[in-house]
Amino acid sequence: MTDAMIRLEHVSKSFPGSATPAVADLSMEVPEGEIVVLVGPSGCGKTTTLKMINRIIEPTSGDIWVAGVNATATEPHLLRRKIGYVIQQTGLFPHRTIAQNIATVPRLLGWDPAKIDDRVDELIDLVGLETDMADRYPAELSGGQQQRVGVARALAADPPVLLMDEPFGAVDPIVRTRLQVELLSLQARVNKTIVFVTHDIDEAIQLGDRVAILNVGGVLEQMGPPEDILREPASDFVAEFLGTDRGLKRLSLIPIHAVDLDPGPVVTPGTSLQDARTMAARYEVDWVGVGMDGTLLGWLYLSEVESLGRVPEHDLRPFRSRLTTSATLKEALNAIVSTRAKVAAVFDGDRYLGMLTAGRISDEITQ
Amino acid sequence: MILAQLEGQPIVDWDWVFGHLDDIWAATSEHLLLTGIALGVGLVISLALSLLALRYRKTYTPITWVTGILYTIPSLALFSILVPITGLSVLTAEIGLVSYTLLILIRNIVAGIDGVDPAVKEAAVGMGYTRRRVLLQIEFPLAFPVIIAGIRIASVTTIGLVTVAALIGKGGLGFFILQGLRRFFTTEIMVGAVMSVVLAVVIDSLLLLIQRALTPWARAKATL
Numbered sequence: 001m002t003d004a005m006i007r008l009e010h011v012s013k014s015f016p017g018s019a020t021p022a023v024a025d026l027s028m029e030v031p032e033g034e035i036v037v038l039v040g041p042s043g044c045g046k047t048t049t050l051k052m053i054n055r056i057i058e059p060t061s062g063d064i065w066v067a068g069v070n071a072t073a074t075e076p077h078l079l080r081r082k083i084g085y086v087i088q089q090t091g092l093f094p095h096r097t098i099a100q101n102i103a104t105v106p107r108l109l110g111w112d113p114a115k116i117d118d119r120v121d122e123l124i125d126l127v128g129l130e131t132d133m134a135d136r137y138p139a140e141l142s143g144g145q146q147q148r149v150g151v152a153r154a155l156a157a158d159p160p161v162l163l164m165d166e167p168f169g170a171v172d173p174i175v176r177t178r179l180q181v182e183l184l185s186l187q188a189r190v191n192k193t194i195v196f197v198t199h200d201i202d203e204a205i206q207l208g209d210r211v212a213i214l215n216v217g218g219v220l221e222q223m224g225p226p227e228d229i230l231r232e233p234a235s236d237f238v239a240e241f242l243g244t245d246r247g248l249k250r251l252s253l254i255p256i257h258a259v260d261l262d263p264g265p266v267v268t269p270g271t272s273l274q275d276a277r278t279m280a281a282r283y284e285v286d287w288v289g290v291g292m293d294g295t296l297l298g299w300l301y302l303s304e305v306e307s308l309g310r311v312p313e314h315d316l317r318p319f320r321s322r323l324t325t326s327a328t329l330k331e332a333l334n335a336i337v338s339t340r341a342k343v344a345a346v347f348d349g350d351r352y353l354g355m356l357t358a359g360r361i362s363d364e365i366t367q
Numbered sequence: 368m369i370l371a372q373l374e375g376q377p378i379v380d381w382d383w384v385f386g387h388l389d390d391i392w393a394a395t396s397e398h399l400l401l402t403g404i405a406l407g408v409g410l411v412i413s414l415a416l417s418l419l420a421l422r423y424r425k426t427y428t429p430i431t432w433v434t435g436i437l438y439t440i441p442s443l444a445l446f447s448i449l450v451p452i453t454g455l456s457v458l459t460a461e462i463g464l465v466s467y468t469l470l471i472l473i474r475n476i477v478a479g480i481d482g483v484d485p486a487v488k489e490a491a492v493g494m495g496y497t498r499r500r501v502l503l504q505i506e507f508p509l510a511f512p513v514i515i516a517g518i519r520i521a522s523v524t525t526i527g528l529v530t531v532a533a534l535i536g537k538g539g540l541g542f543f544i545l546q547g548l549r550r551f552f553t554t555e556i557m558v559g560a561v562m563s564v565v566l567a568v569v570i571d572s573l574l575l576l577i578q579r580a581l582t583p584w585a586r587a588k589a590t591l
Contacts, residue, residue, distance in 0.1 A: 056493055081495035091490025095508045095584045105494050137587035153494075163493075 004029035004065075005161060005193035006053060011062030013048055013218070021060070022048045023218030030210075032160075035187060035194040036223075037208035039201055040241070045218030046197045050163050053195060054083045067160050081105055084154030084162040084192070088169045090146045092138040098124070098149050099134040105157040123152040126189070128182060144175040151183070155190065164196045168203070180206055201242060205230070205249055213238050227253055231365075248330060250365050256332055257325035259364050261346055261354025268292045269313035276305050287341055289355075290316050296352035299341050319345040325353065329364065332356045380554040387558075391543075395562055398539025401529045402570070404461055406522055409468030416469070417476040427477065434470040442467070442531045450535060460537040464528055468521040475517025479510025512585050515578040519571050526567040530559065540566070 008028045014021040023045040030036045038046040051057040053064055055076045064071040071079055092101050099120045106116045124131060127148040138146055147167060154162055168176045180203065187194065198204055204211045205226040212223040215237055222234040230250040233239035242249065265279045266289040276288045280302050289299045290311055298316025305311055321335035323346045335344035336358050344356040384391070416434075420427035445463045453459040483506050491505045507514075533541030540559045547555030579586070 054493055056489065077492075077495045077497050079495075080493055085490065085493035087486060087490060087493070089484070089486035091484075091486040091488075091493075093487060093491070093505065093509075094484075094587075095582065108495050137584040139584070139587045150490075 003032055005032040005067055006030035006195065007065040009063045011052060011059050011064060013045070013052060013057060014060050020217055026218050026220055028212060028220060028223060030193055030195060032193050033191045034209040035196055035207055036210045036212060037196045037198060037204040038212050038214060039198055039204040040214035041216065042199070043216045044214035046214050047165055049218060050165055050195055050197045054080050054085060054163055081108055081157065082159050082161070084159045086150045086154045086162065086164040086167045088166040090150040092146055092149055094138055097135050097137060098141070101138065101149055102152045102156050104153055109157055119156060123156060126186065127152045143171045144179060147171060147179060151186070160193060162192045162194045164194060166197055166199070169198070183207065202249070205253065213241060247365055251330035251333055251361065252328050254329045254364065255325065256323060256327050256329065256346055256356070259329070259356070259360070261356060262360060264289055264343060264355035266291045266296065267311050269311055271311040273305050273309060276311050277302060291352055294351045296345055322347045324348065329361050333358065333361055376553065378553050379557050383554050384558060391558060391562065394540050394542055395566065398526070398529050398563065398566060401460060401464065401532065401537065401539055402522065402525045405464035405468060405525050406518065408461065409465045409472055409521065410518070412465065413469055413472035413476060417473050420473070420477055421480060430473060431470065434473060437466040438470040442528055443534070446532065446535050455535045457537055459535055460532040463532065464525055467524060467528055471521045471524065472517050475513050476510065479513030480506045482513060483509045512578060512582055515574055519574045522570050522574065523567045526563055526570065530563055
């Protein structure tokens with residue numbers, strides 16, 4: 001537990017004129033290299049908690065440790081230069097170019113100008129912006145591009161810790177999804193300790209190595225890996241906050257390669273009607289898949305085999321959704337309910353790996 | 368009677384104009400100098416009072432109240448009140464001129480800085496800017512278009528008011544207007560009036576150009 005990058009010890013915050021504290025006696029640890037998402041309804045103190053870490057908001061009591069240093073006993077502006085900070089409205093400096101914005105903290109730290117230039121180029125590339133944007137002003141960029149600049153600026157001086165306050169809350173859903181995917185692939189490369197605030201439980205589940213669910217008044221209801229929280233909510237509040245589609249949410253966390261696939265009712269072309277019937281009966285279905293040598297050609301109803309006498313090689317119904325092993329069980333379930341054969345066929349390129357049924361998926365999450 | 372005296376006289380006697388180019392140049396220079404001093408001193412005082420108002424919010428109302436009263440005193444009356452104290456001097460003229468710039472400048476400086484996006488300030492603080500750096504490197508540059516707008520209004524107002532200071536003998540181009548009125552000589556009135564208008568337009572345009580040159584970002588718009 002000593003390797004926690006951020007540690008909150010009995011932290012409380014009461015705002016003047018408010019009878020109840022915004023955060024009451026909160027203790028939590030953020031392990032190095034993990035994304036911890038603080039999530040909860042309005043008034044749960046998630047943003048207050050985040051802002052106490054870089055002392056935009058001063059805690060009323062308690063201690064906060066960042067990278068082994070007592071944050072509450074450090075000069076605030078020096079502490080903040082070691083903590084990347086990304087906010088929803090981006091807060092880019094409108095009067096400075098993209099390159100100058102990204103160079104903000106390195107300049108505060110007095111880096112050599114040539115080193116700053118190199119670092120800016122590196123970051124523009126890292127967050128997926130075009131090099132020719134360097135000399136533009138923030139107002140000339142789209143919302144999604146501005147948010148990427150915000151992330152680049154926060155990473156500029158390579159701080160060990162990144163604080164992100166609803167960074168994707170103001171962009172449209174398509175851009176948000178893309179930024180979320182980008183953040184995860186970025187994190188795989190930079191490996192920062194990230195505290196991320198959102199009110200969106202789906203975003204929390206998708207991004208968090210751990211999710212901390214806060215209740216009104218800064219009460220920590222449950223903290224842990226999203227799979228654990230979805231499987232075993234610690235309280236009624238957590239269960240309610242997770243929503244009635246908790247099972248589906250769990251499915252979105254499990255990749256297909258984590259479960260065993262079934263070979264399925266598959267026969268080779270030329271198989272007799274009798275053998276086809278036996279195969280279909282074993283799976284309690286009224287159809288058979290047709291495949292050979294690791295490929296899956298398609299499927300047809302037993303009634304169609306009956307009229308032909310044998311399993312044909314051509315004129316088969318195709319499996320429309322071809323899933324790969326990196327797809328999630330949620331996507332598999334979607335494929336199952338979208339096809340008449342009611343199975344999801346999984347492929348690695350052209351190679352057929354096996355099938356998933358609704359029953360198999362249900363077993364997986366109720367085991 | 369006045370009409371009778373003006374009869375037969377051209378509105379502008381060009382021979383007089385060409386014969387007095389040196390005087391016109393000297394009066395124009397004096398006009399510019401009086402305006403420049405008034406704006407310079409006014410800006411320094413306004414910046415100081417604005418910083419006070421921004422730091423201690425409670426002072427903003429009294430500051431605008433006092434400068435507002437100064438702004439509403441008729442200029443003729445103000446100069447008349449000051450003459451017994453400070454005499455027929457540049458100081459008298461400047462006290463009056465500076466007084467009139469304060470309200471405009473303070474309002475624009477405070478409004479400009481208040482208008483800076485709070486998210487930008489929060490980001491600056493969050494990245495380790497000290498309060499002083501936020502003011503100098505973020506708030507002032509971003510408030511600059513609004514501050515310059517204030518300086519433009521103040522300069523045009525001041526250029527007009529300088530002519531009134533001719534009454535105490537420190538009026539730049541106002542001297543010609545006063546002299547022309549006394550002698551019923553329209554050429555001098557026209558020279559004084561036209562030149563001060565020209566001065567106002569030139570100074571205003573110059574300030575606008577400066578603002579555009581220094582704030583290229585203010586015109587940057589999404590090209591998408």
